[in-house]
Amino acid sequence: MEQLTSRSTNYAQWYNDLVLKAGLAEHSAVRGCMVIKPYGFSIWERMRDDLDRRFKETGHENAYFPLFIPKSFLSKEAAHIEGFAKECAVVTHYRLKNSEDGKSVVVDPEAKLEEELIVRPTSETIIWNTYKNWINSYRDLPLLINQWANVVRWEMRTRLFLRTAEFLWQEGHTAHATRQEAEAETRLMLDVYADFVQDILAIPVIKGVKTESERFAGALDTYCIEALMQDGKALQAGTSHFLGQNFAKAFDVKFTNSEGKQEFVWASSWGVSTRLMGALIMCHSDDNGLVLPPRLAPNQVVIVPIYRKEEERIAMIEACKTLANQLKSAGIRVKLDDDDKKKPGWKFSEYEFKGVPIRLAMGPRDLESGTVELSRRDTLTKESVPVEGLSEKLTQLLEEIQTSLFERAKAFRNEHITRVDSWEEFKTVLEEKGGFLSAHWDGSAETEAKIKELTKASIRCIPLDGQTESGRCVLTGNPSTQRVLFALAY
Amino acid sequence: MEQLTSRSTNYAQWYNDLVLKAGLAEHSAVRGCMVIKPYGFSIWERMRDDLDRRFKETGHENAYFPLFIPKSFLSKEAAHIEGFAKECAVVTHYRLKNSEDGKSVVVDPEAKLEEELIVRPTSETIIWNTYKNWINSYRDLPLLINQWANVVRWEMRTRLFLRTAEFLWQEGHTAHATRQEAEAETRLMLDVYADFVQDILAIPVIKGVKTESERFAGALDTYCIEALMQDGKALQAGTSHFLGQNFAKAFDVKFTNSEGKQEFVWASSWGVSTRLMGALIMCHSDDNGLVLPPRLAPNQVVIVPIYRKEEERIAMIEACKTLANQLKSAGIRVKLDDDDKKKPGWKFSEYEFKGVPIRLAMGPRDLESGTVELSRRDTLTKESVPVEGLSEKLTQLLEEIQTSLFERAKAFRNEHITRVDSWEEFKTVLEEKGGFLSAHWDGSAETEAKIKELTKASIRCIPLDGQTESGRCVLTGNPSTQRVLFALAY
Secondary structure, three states: OOOOOOOOOOHHHHHHHHHHHOOOEEEOOOOOOEEEOHHHHHHHHHHHHHHHHHHHHOOOEEOEOOOEEEHHHHOOOHHHHHHOOOOOOEEEEOOEEEOOOOOOEEEOOOOEEEEEEEEOOOOHHHHHHHHHHHOOEHHHOOEEEEEEEEEEOOOOOOEOOOEOOEEEEEEEEEEEOOHHHHHHHHHHHHHHHHHHHHHOOOOOOEEEEOOHHHOOOOOOEEEEEEEEOOOOOEEEEEEEEEEEOHHHHHOOOEEEOOOOOEEEOEEEEEEEEOHHHHHHHHHHOEOOEOOOOOOOOOOOEEEEEOOOOHHHHHHHHHHHHHHHHHHHHOOOOEEEOOOOOOOHHHHHHHHHHOOOOEEEEEOHHHHHHOEEEEEEOOOOOEEEEEOOOHHHHHHHHHHHHHHHHHHHHHHHHHHOEEEOOOHHHHHHHHHHOOOEEEEEOOOOHHHHHHHHHHHOOEEEEEEOOOOEEEEEOOOOOOEEEEEEEEEOEO | OOOOOOOOOOHHHHHHHHHHHOOOEEEOOOOOOEEEOHHHHHHHHHHHHHHHHHHHHOOOEEOEOOOEEEHHHHOOOHHHHHHOOOOOOEEEEOOEEEOOOOOOEEEOOOOEEEEEEEEOOOOHHHHHHHHHHHOOEHHHOOEEEEEEEEEEOOOOOOEOOOEOOEEEEEEEEEEEOOHHHHHHHHHHHHHHHHHHHHHOOOOOOEEEEOOHHHOOOOOOEEEEEEEEOOOOOEEEEEEEEEEEOHHHHHOOOEEEOOOOOEEEOEEEEEEEEOHHHHHHHHHHOEOOEOOOOOOOOOOOEEEEEOOOOHHHHHHHHHHHHHHHHHHHHOOOOEEEOOOOOOOHHHHHHHHHHOOOOEEEEEOHHHHHHOEEEEEEOOOOOEEEEEOOOHHHHHHHHHHHHHHHHHHHHHHHHHHOEEEOOOHHHHHHHHHHOOOEEEEEOOOOHHHHHHHHHHHOOEEEEEEOOOOEEEEEOOOOOOEEEEEEEEEOEO
16 A cells, blocks of 8 residues: 555645545546546445435435536526536537548537537526426425436536536425425425434534525525534535525416415525535545544445465454354444455555454454454554454444544534634634634625635634624624634635 | 327327326426436336346446546547447537626637537446556456446437437446456346346346447447337347457557466446336336336335225224335335325326336225225236235235236237248238247348348347257348347337
């Protein structure tokens, strides 16, 4: 295993090295697009399946809408096109032909589309154009639909998982008869995201609402969950938008209410993406590689047999197989690595690097004494434990590790929420300590922009559990009624 | 429920009506692209999950490769670009800007890509360009990777599920050290497809190999599974390609073998798509709507309570809930429709139309006598059965229905394989009876093309279980050693 740049040397380099060397993802031949490698994809699959289950449990169904959006759709909702990045992939032609020398292909100039198609950067417009035909009466509502899809936003500076031109995500798009119901849905999905990220990814999050300038284009309110990375920068891990009647008005989606009157439909949309992979890595991993929470790890336990002679090999592998089967029966995801072409030392560092929560090594002496060497990835500690009762012990230990990772991250996060009450303090804490700065803000977009310009820190959110408290804006001294959270962010 | 065009009146119209009215899919605002609606998607999800499990059980892993392919990649493998349709979506620009009047958006002419990007019609080229970096030694082989993705082929005449510009599919791409191993993989995946389609979709298939003119562009051999639809036309349900070293040579992918020598890598690729939804519909459904095989049906059983007075309602729903829970405990996917706003008659035709295999109706008299009315969707028969022991009965009946649908389709298919030995017979049978024509062919591409030109029938496959038999070509009278299967095809 090659050496990993240490986090203290260069955090960004450490991250990139880790993603590449742990086999999670890599850059492709197409600018800004990544290849998600099998190990990375197996982790994403587990995230997807768990989220999908939660969506279905809360009454949502999956569907699939077109990859392309007619250009004219994008300008139908004014705030959407104004606020949304115009950097997107544009399809203008639908045919190639052989070049004159016959050695390559060229775009056929005669196959030009009448109206250009945009590769979806998000699907509100095409979906609301479809909902127009699906919704007539209050009986058709609510419509609770989710889509798993790839989307494209032409990013100039890309980073694996964190910001790529193409990424995978889910986008929920719901339609409701009342404002109240759409707002409740928006908040419900924020809770679903928060529970998932905390319970499965073991990442503590702060639920909040975005300021007007940070809102999704076309939304009346954008709710978010914000997480803190080890380098003190914040990462938005998911968003849920209350869209009011904006898209219904743009696409003329009305329903007949129970009194027979026509009304515009109320909407929400919400999404998380492969960006969560970046959050996962930067929350838990260390200079030895990836650290995975047990509930998410594709392999929770790896067993490595240790032997020298051929007679030993047969006995060891037999014993390891028996053990692996016991653990599997107990519902533990276990891998036995009995590959004879690789040395135990190589395997140890491989699985450590790939973040397998627990490693068991078994050698001839263990076989005699009925023990096994158990190593924890999160603490890098080792102990000898009896094979007897190991399933129960490991089941418990995996849960302990899950909790321990969450508590460790939460303690770090809490230590990095600093109340600041002056501009000097704001600048010093941001520069020297990082993390979230809990500060008063006068509520104006100008002040918000000025602070961002001066420090690059943005308002990550107005916390939902924040208390009303009168104070003075950290920059202007104007009155304020609540602290908000500032941070540098991914 | 609106009326469905009968199959005998207009089969194509029946198909289209059914797809729309059963809520499976619809056309979108984007030419040739469909929206897969929630009910249709829930069936596709079950296909996907079952296939995914089979892929993993045979040692494959999922990964994800870019949506876009640099134009130059397509011309690297000569047969690939020559044989492959050039009708594809071409991305030429990466930015929009506001129009001068500010009312719409236009493509920014300054944001032109240096090299155009093609929305993947299939991913051999981008994947083999990636494999170049993943494969060095025989120790890196085999590489057994699958991708679930959307692909785009600019079709001029589209039909829901059967032929759309964008569709969902999986594409497996494997790399091997030897020809033998790559060929074995190609055949293995053909078997995986055949087992899946027969066991889950209850569609009998014929395994075969394509003639040279019907081969995938860049393949040395294309294997396929061919199914027969109710209207006597064939449908290719899945393909598995032995690619030889063609893509390895085009992208310079070599490995060091165990003797230290450099060799080109051997390859296979294989795929099935949302086209399977079309096959499913056209194999089993009838003039009353969809018919779903129980192993695939999202709901295997629906329970409809029948009552008049309010006191009856409460008791009926209570009894139906108890029954639903019993069936769920037995592992049956059951839906209780206790929606008070809809009449039982409406529910009956709704679930019949949506192909739920078994309907149970329970009214006050049933409650007294401890019975329930059971209706089978496949045979449209009804009987009164005791609630006692119903879980066991239904579990068995669902399997019976699964088998019965398969046997019915197989009998129909077998009746529609006709041995023909003269050109007159060929034309008459094709026109009057349809189905597969088992006929001698002289092996030449010219004859194959001539027959297609004269009759529109193509060679669907050379069956793998076909016997060597000397004969005379049905068109030319030239000698032949094996019968092949001709048919009109979707």
